[in-house]
Amino acid sequence: MKIHLKTFILLGVVAMLSFSLNSFAQDNTAKFKLKPGAYGKLCLECHPGFQDKLKKQHVHTPVKNGNCTGCHNPHTSAFSKLLESDASKICISCHKTLIVANALSVHKPVADGSCMKCHDPHSSANKNNLLKTGNELCLECHKSLAETLAKVKVKHNPVEKGCLNCHDPHASVKDDSLLKERVTALCVSCHKTDRPSFIKQHMNYPVATSRCTSCHDPHGSDRKGILYNNVHKPVSTRMCNQCHEEATSSSPLKVKRDGAELCRGCHSDMFNATFGKKRMHSPLLSKKGCLTCHNPHAGKEKGLLKEAPLVLCGSCHADTIKRQAKSVTKHEPVKNGNCVACHDPHASDSALLAKQASVVDLCATCHDWMKHSTHPIGDKFVDPRNKNATLNCLSCHRSHGTEYKGMMPFPAISDLCTQCHEQFRR
């Protein structure tokens, strides 16, 4: 009797589904006044290539049901490929759950509505209509990661098996970087933190709830234990207690001093030089101190920077980076993220944390020719516009670029020259 009941329910569901599909087909048949039996076949008369697509293993449901008008308008459309709406919005009209309101991270193609970067809207030999299988699809865009994965000496097994082991391809409500779970939860699902070897490797510190990626590169590295390639010396020498309380103490992960004071003990030379300067970079004086820009354990970037310099500096000075991006002429150090070529990231006696007091001397570290063959510049030449200023490179150029050639602040050279040489103004 139980079997009969199950069969009955199953048949009921099938009947309801077919009824709904049939009614949808009837709706469209009526909507477009199709000839009887034309629904699902009419389009194929002119698009015979679709017969091959329909034979593929995974076919998009509307295509399988012959419901071409689910996405396309057979007569006219304001959008390419006769789509019913903008290509970036049409998928979401059915796949509404892919847009997560409280997501901590969203995959850019999803945010942009570029679903077809990963999926074929009609059919595919791959599950979920994906264009390619496994990591091949992801690494097509994430090229620098692909290069890294090919080169690293110590590989992380889950990465080899597939990006989707750790990442959700659409969005995550749990963590950054589309992670399926919080970093630590994800790692400890494989790495048992109560194993003696794990405890020993971590010098008896209770790291089970710490963020693993503050030391380990989840995509692999050249160092044992997939530590990032740049490791802070106390970590590489396993001297955690240089900065943290003893592992046996009641608060083993607590740092011995707050903010920059903790770093001062070892980096005293840098501190003495920095704190003796007239102007300090504010983040260094903030509560986070050095950790505003540096990782305390390990990192990808040289100097244990949290990010590549252009990203790191740009996180506060976005306007400067934006200006360079828009600039007709690119200034090489800015373009390459070498902000420290001109600015001291810690402190300086000069405004804007310039590395040298003299603008001319600073520019001449690269442009040495201007010291001997240029428009008069230097301390001896007073700016005709302001007797408190002397002529220097920044009297005519903006170091982070402008919308005009040569990083000049005016569209025409004559506009620039007549700023001072007013007698030639027309």
Add this chain to the structure above:
Amino acid sequence: MRSIVLWSLFVLTTMYPLGCYGADALKLRYLGVILGDIKEVGLKKPEGVACDDQGQIVIADTENGRLVRYTLQDNALKGGGEIKVPEVVFPVRVQLSSKGSIFVLDGQQRKLAQLTPEGTFVKYVTPVGVNPPNVVPKSFKLDSRDNIYLLDIAGERVLEIDPTGKLLAQFPFPKNYGAMSDLAVTAGGDVLLLDSAKSTLYIAKKDAPQFAPFTKGLQEYLNFATNMLTSSRSADIYLIDQDGGAIVILGPDGLFKGRQLSLGWRNGQLYYPQQMCINKNGDVVIADRGNSRVQLFENLK
């Protein structure tokens, strides 16, 4: 009929300019420049300036390690005397109290000093009874009662203290802030906080212990704002756009109202300006650091 047309034209021509001024609130016209002191020693990268209702202008002549005082009366500058005390080596921000005392932030020592109206050092203003005790003042403002609001970047908070240093209140920075660089106190007693990195203002309403977002990101209207001032008359908020060389005006509701001045080297233009003040006539004084000068503007409103 003709009289109606003429009357309409008259109303339009008289009311339209008023409407324009209302929209922008601040209309600046170049008035003059201060290039040095009475002995013609030039200013060097001045970062601070303060005004009071008696016409006094005190300049933080930063790289000369001194203050310079002028008086502006009937559009004429008088004075220009130097105030130099060994306790202040690198003045970056200045404010004047209702009694004429000079408060100056030393950027190198990161200490707030109080001077008499004559310019004699009185003391460093040190907050008493704060926890944690480490205070690094990035900026400060005085309110109408001469209470001091310190922007403490080490403690991630704003401290309200009385002139003796006694703690009256503290407001923690909001979560996920970028880089706090200045604060302002409105006539109603609200505290505004400027996040330069996120181009956003936060507000702690009077008697409220927390900062809440006041504006959305203002990136569309400014580059990198580092200084803020509230107008006691219009309740407008003025931001100095350091990287853009301009003054950005927000209404009391935090909405963008306008932008004045532009980047450059000529008189009337700004190059990495740092602090501004407004006197009782509405004249605006700006420490134009990049041009090593202080500029005066008349408010045409």
